[in-house]
Amino acid sequence: MSEQENEKKELPPVDFIGFILSLASSVQVHLGLIANPTTQKIEKNLDLAKQTIDLLGLLEEKTKGNLTNEEGLLLSHLLTDLRLQFVEARK
Numbered sequence: 001m002s003e004q005e006n007e008k009k010e011l012p013p014v015d016f017i018g019f020i021l022s023l024a025s026s027v028q029v030h031l032g033l034i035a036n037p038t039t040q041k042i043e044k045n046l047d048l049a050k051q052t053i054d055l056l057g058l059l060e061e062k063t064k065g066n067l068t069n070e071e072g073l074l075l076s077h078l079l080t081d082l083r084l085q086f087v088e089a090r091k
Helices: 001-008 015-030 046-063 069-090
Strands: none
Touching: 015 046, 015 069, 046 069
């Protein structure tokens, strides 16, 4: 079996929590808090960070009432944390 086939089998199932955690990780990369997984370098792009935070906010608004308690709380807490991190990164 090739390495590419192994990677495909090891991917976690797609679910809402995984999706929002992926977006949150993307924000942290754009805020320069963690290294870009592709380049292994710290890269700051506040415009992309803000756009992804806004996307998460849109998801929160449009999915209200359709999420489990766990999903809703996680999204709310992630947004709060990411917004605070964004404010800090702008200083």
